[in-house]
Amino acid sequence: MSRKIAIFDTTLRDGEQSPGASMNTEEKLIIARQLVRMKVDVIEAGFPISSPGDFKSVQEIGRIAGDACTVCGLTRAVDRDIEVAAEALRTAKCPRIHTGLGVSPSHLRDKLRMTEEQAIARAIHAVKYARNFVDDVEFYAEDAGRSDQEFLVRIIQAAVKAGATVVNIPDTTGYNMPWDFGARIRDLRERVDGIEDVTISVHTHNDLGMATALALESVRNGATQIECTINGLGERAGNTSLEEVVMAIHMHEEALDAHTDIVTTELTRASKLVSSITGINVQPNKAIVGANAFAHSSGIHQDGVLKARDTYEIIDPADVGAGGSQIILSARSGHAALRHRMGELGYAFNDEEFETIYQSFLEVADKKKEVYDEDLESIVHERERVSAAIWTLGAVQVSCGFPLTPTATLTLLDEEGAEHKVCAFGTGPIDAVYKAVNQVVSVDNDLSEFAIQAVTRGIDALGEVTVRVTAADGEVYTGRGSDGDIVVSSTKAYLNALNRLISHQRERAADNAAATADAQ
Known part of the structure; x- marks a missing residue:
């Protein structure tokens, strides 16, 4: 059996930090329910001390998650942060406190203004203090990608000894090359005593366009948790894209000796949901979930795909929830055809709700020769926007x-x-x-x-x-x-x-x- 790679989704925390992507509690709960349907292993629900809204979001997500997944709250290595996170997580059946501090020379010198020894002492205290509230504590070594490797080994060793159940090695600025970052993970595995009993997590950013490659190289070198976001949302150029790493592992399970438990048929739905709520469009050529991911315009490509789909497609669109329908919807389509297509898109409505959707569909169909899937998605989202207005x-x-x-x-x-x-x-x-x-x-x-x-x-x-x-x-x-x-x-x-x-x-x-x- 291949190694299980835990998927740690931080769309609601790091993803929300994308400019213009802020979400209220109700919107976060909608996304959280989708994450539960996808069977993510961990939902990082927010940074509880940052605002009353984040505190409430962590509370409410803890309630709806049940024992389906771990709910995580972020903190700095500060006692009050940890106390507030613990309070917010009291509703969660599987709570995790995610605490840590910067470890690179620039973070220690310019941001934290402390020595390496002081940083290690702070890390030990934070992990031990968090363990007073929860059994599951994740320690992050911010900007580990630019840290001195000897110091990184020392501080991770200290965190493991203090009781961390997960150690997070972030390439916070997306600076590393994949092989260098993989070597860091391998070195930690070989030199940190007791690390075989904890989860090694990686949190990579896309500043050089290599977040997915960094995460996969980490898995190849022993990481067992990937921190990622739907559509690759996140600070600056974004975080590792959940859909990309999940499908890459799915396609190369044997080579990586790894698998995830993600329900891949929910990926497209999750992507559209996050895009709709945040207002941040997915680029058409985005891997896995982009509008053109399974589109073919070249005559040569079309001929090849018609003869055998896998001539130009390595993924069956249905595997990521993007399967197309041969039913052409128009003003002459009846209730049964529309309900069938809506079901294929993952929507279910009671009779009263469906009648409202059908009337909106007829209004659009009367103006168009053909109604496409994107039109139906737009009709549904427009109804949701009006109902909550x-x-x-x-x-x-x-x-x-x-x-x-x-x-x-x-x-x-x-x-x-x-x-x-x-x-x-x-x-x-x-x-x-x-x-x-x-x-x-x-x-x-x-x-x-x-x-x-x-x-x-x-x-x-x-x-x-x-x-x-x-x-x-x-x-x-x-x-x-x-x-x-x-x-x-x-x-x-x-x-x-x-x-x-x-x-x-x-x-x-x-x-x-x-x-x-x-x-x-």
Whole structure:
């Protein structure tokens, strides 16, 4: 039997640190449930001491995870960090505290301003202190990729002796070459006493485009846990992509003497879910989950694939949940055809929910020759955005063109269903619409990004608008909207971003009120 490689997913912690990818607790719980369905081994749910929202997220994820996987909270090697993480993890059946500090010369000298001996003492104390609260303690040696190897051996030895159950060797800046990083892992295995009884974890970044290669070389040299994110989200150029390392191990199990327990048919669904929630699009040529990952445009390739799929495809699309259907959906398709295709995409609805989806499908189908999978995904996501909205769009109409002054007439519905009608002028139709929205939804923000893309091919494609707004406190919120009319898409996207901003403000206000009440 090959070695089991644990998959440690940090989408909700390190992945969320991608600019514009912040998520509220409800959104994190949606992703966490998907991670449980995928059978990840560890969910790093957040950094509890960093904010009340992160604390709450760790708590709630601990509740829903049960014994299906370990739930982890990050800390610095600081007593108060560890205490707060332990409190947040009290709801988890399988809790883990992830604590540590920087070990490279620059971290010790410039950030921590301590000697090697002081760092070792701090590491020992942090691990021992964390063991007072949980049995499972992971020690991270931040920037291990640029550390002095002799010192790295010493501090990892100290952490193991202090009681760490997992030691995390990060290439925090994505600096290493795969063979050099693999040699570091092999050296630790050979020289650290007792390391055979703990899990060796690696946390690699993609600054030089080699995060996946670094992780796989580590596995080849003895690592038994990979820390990664859906779609490779993360600081700067991102983290190791979960879908890439999982499928690489799956395809080369014999050569690596390794396997994972990940349900690979959930990978595409997870990718789309994270992209939808964060607003960060997956590049079309992204390995495994990109839109073009299993697409063939060259005549030679098409001929080869038609004769034998594996001529140009090493992975069956169905193995990662990207299997296509031969059913062509149009305005003439009935309930049975749509329900069948939705089921293949991984969606299940009760009769009432499905009827709403079907009516939305007919509205799109009446405007298009063919409805594609991406259209169906957009219909579902649009429904989810509206169902959770504080403000929804009732109607919008614009008049513009030379020499007219762009004018928008808008009707919005609040949470109680009351209508708010307004009219505004702008430099263009979208500007006029957004000024009208701002007259009704009074919340300080600055529109920092606006992007339009077609959901599918063809002149009749749905248009999807992505916007990012910056709140008065500097937080960035992403909104998306889709429709056959780009003005309607733009309005929905802006409302989606403002709804997320308002929801986060309310959540933060509730957390602050609760904290004040506890203090009193």
